[in-house]
Amino acid sequence: MTELPHSIRGAADLLRSRRTSALELTEAALERSHADRHNAWLHLCDERARAQARTADARLKLGDAPALTGIPWACKDIIGTKAIPTTAGSRILEGYVPPYSATVVERLDERGAVMLGKTNLDEFAMGSSNENSAFGPVKNPWRTDRVPGGSSGGSAVAVAAGEALFALGTDTGGSIRQPAALCGVVGMKPTYGRVPRWGVVAFASSLDQVGPFTNTVEDAAIVCEAIFGKDPNDTTMVTEFPDDDLQTDLEKGVKGMRLGVPKEYFSLKGMEPGVERAVRAALKVLEREGAKLEEVSLSLTDHGLAVYYIIQPAEASSNLARYDGIRYGLRVEGPNLLETYRRTRGKGFGPEVKRRMILGTYALSAGYYDAYYVKAQKVRTLIKAEYDRVFEKVDALVTPTSPTVAFAIGAKVNDPLAMYLNDVFTLPVNISGLPGISVPCGFSDGLPVGLQIIANSYQERTMFRVAAAYERATPHHLARPEVKAA
């Protein structure tokens, strides 16, 4: 099988020097995607992709095509796509075909990117292993008995296995960065409010954010430039912040930068020694490159998980109330309305989704609301304030992305708390609305480890600058799993 170029930048150069065409690139990507043995895809739309590729080729011939023209990409199946089924990994949306596309999809369409299809995920993005998909688990291409992480497992794998040049995922508590770490690719969550949520199936509205999976930091910046920016359909977006050139600082290096190392991120019980070793080695690299490392304290880190598991299920319980079998998706008819609701939702939702809706409903109930939801919001404010204080002293934070490498499929399915702990380093970033990126930083037991770089709100450029400097200094991002053909 033909291999895809290593990066968007590489492919864009080939397209412009006529050494390949968008159609050839798309055919190769489709061939590899059809041969995928990791259950990464839920839907491939070959003909649409070929049509987009032909249009892209015509545009490339005219010159002046944007960087993403002709680049094949993978879309997490929680991002709505017009006329293409969108399942959110759930049976409840069986048969639902959106009449409109998410803004992020429209923006990529406009730039001539070629969407190959929709990728597998944990149902409604609820999970850290992709085992909660109604359409079966996704396998990690580095070791197929391991999970790829979640919830955007399919998107991470599509990039890691060389099936697409980039993918979009959504990150509510780590759903881009954690699978990126576990699959050895770059995964990035933007500042809350920089990417439109219009058309993205809502999980937890105040935390959800779309972001890219890529092979390189530069590619992540390229995709972010395409999807960032105000959308009048999403009024929670920031209006004052100007769109900036995210690639400007990529080459600047970290010399003289102050990087914070939060001690709480290294003292967690359950952190694998191999992960810690790899991350500490990465810190050394950054120091060698001229950064000043500084130990900082984020004392509320422990409370992040509790806050997250109140706010996130509370919002989810409300967001998922619309799936009632009346207008679209699955309907299991009962003798009366209540029974139709019960049967439809009973059959349509998986156990993890039900668990979270019950948690969220409880947290919002009369008599509990103040003790749970209101208190969680107050602690959320405190957590955010703690980050604000730290960012007065440092330019960015460097931490592990996940406390473990990819674990065995089935290992944690009966232990939700152990599963939730996987996101302990990523979810405070969502709670605080900050941008974060995971870049490959080596291996433990032959499985990839991710380094997380967190910047202050809207400081994506700073975040990319640190990530790119690290990437240049190490070969880890070049490592690829050996993918066996079907």
Add this chain to the structure above:
Amino acid sequence: MTVSAPPYELVIGIETHVELNTESKMFCGCRARWFGAPPNTLVCPVCLGLPGALPVPNRRAIELAITAGLALHCQTPDHTKFDRKNYMYPDLPKGYQISQYDLPLTVNGWLKLEGGKRVGIRRAHLEEDTGTLKHGEGAGQRYTLVDFNRSGVPLLEIVSDPDMSSAGEAERYVRTLRDILVYSGVSEMRLEQGAGRFDVNVSIRFEEGGKTIWPPQSEIKNLNSYEALRGAVAYESDRLWREWQSGGEIRTRTGKVTVGWSPERGRTYMQRSKEEVEDYRYFPEPDLVALRPKATRVAELRAALPEMPTERRARFVEKLGLSEKDARNLVADRQLADYFEAAVGVEPTSAKAVANWVIGELTAALKRDGGDAKGARVAPEQLGVLVRLIAAGRVSPTAAKQVFGEMWKRGGDPEAIVNTLGLAQTSDEDAIAAAVDEVLKANPSALADYRKGKERALDGLIGPVMSRMKGRADGAVIRRIILERVG
């Protein structure tokens, strides 16, 4: 027969839901004027609750809500937000309604009923309307259809204090409220099109064995006319009293009950009791940011408020010399009152006559041909000129009706029409005298009656003379000439 006062005191509070006068819905661009549109034609991902859709608040709806508050003497807090009210029903596409819970747009006001009583306005908040359900039966099966045209239409819920103490007062409150909302442009409140609905809290209070008894209240849901409001309040208060008297469960119940009103059967029916009370799990709507109405904008909205109906009525009576009744008739319809004032502007010394024309000829013509006073086929300025012609004796009131009819039909300047149709009042007394003679000859009995002392017997002759004169004579001149002839 004497109507005896009920043996209890009534305490009534009303939640009024009104559709706001906006072109588009509360959170999307779909048309808000849903009444009469084919089912599910005014819908989009937002008001259908499709996955991934997000609300965008309607600025005009927010400003109208603030305006309503200002017209009701409310305060506009500088911080307000939207919340989600969670419950599932097929007409509610998202499984929650976007509403306002603890920080409404406007709070703590009042309105004054005719006669001077004040009713407190506790709060008014914005929310989105639901779809509508249609139940039917076909092929032996009962079914329900959902129409989402109304889904997302902006609603203002205005909550009164429990300040009303009779069904009549409750009705006066909602009529006064309606006048204010229509006047301030907030809502057209066409009840017949479902654009206003009332939830009424009714409780009774009385003395028994030296103690004040205040049994749990009833909430009557979804009343949509003044008749329903009157009937339901009277029925339900009496029912509470009878239930108490017969030792019903009201004596042990602790919470309120929710009832519906059946206009066909003229009675209320139980919907749910406190034990089944729903927990709406309100929480701040995470898809919308909090609102901070700017004080400068609120001041602008306040400055743009028109004169309110009560004040306008008083001015019409005191300054323009209208009767209470005429003032009420005009002010009940803002467009009619505006029309009246525009016409009076042309003929300021004949306000009373202008009022008669507006309430009489104009209203009849509008009723006959449809349409509103604004944009009527006879402009207020034209009517003003016509009334001036009458006052100056240039045209008789009878002929003026013909002129009005002509303007209504074909348009044109009143003076020109008077000339074209030859309706100018004649001062040719010979012609009038000739007509009088003819009429007297044809009505010998009237003359005989007059001579027997019935002074009014000749009054009936003025009309026939006028019609022989084709309306062009002055009634007073006819009268004088008749008296001259018989005297």
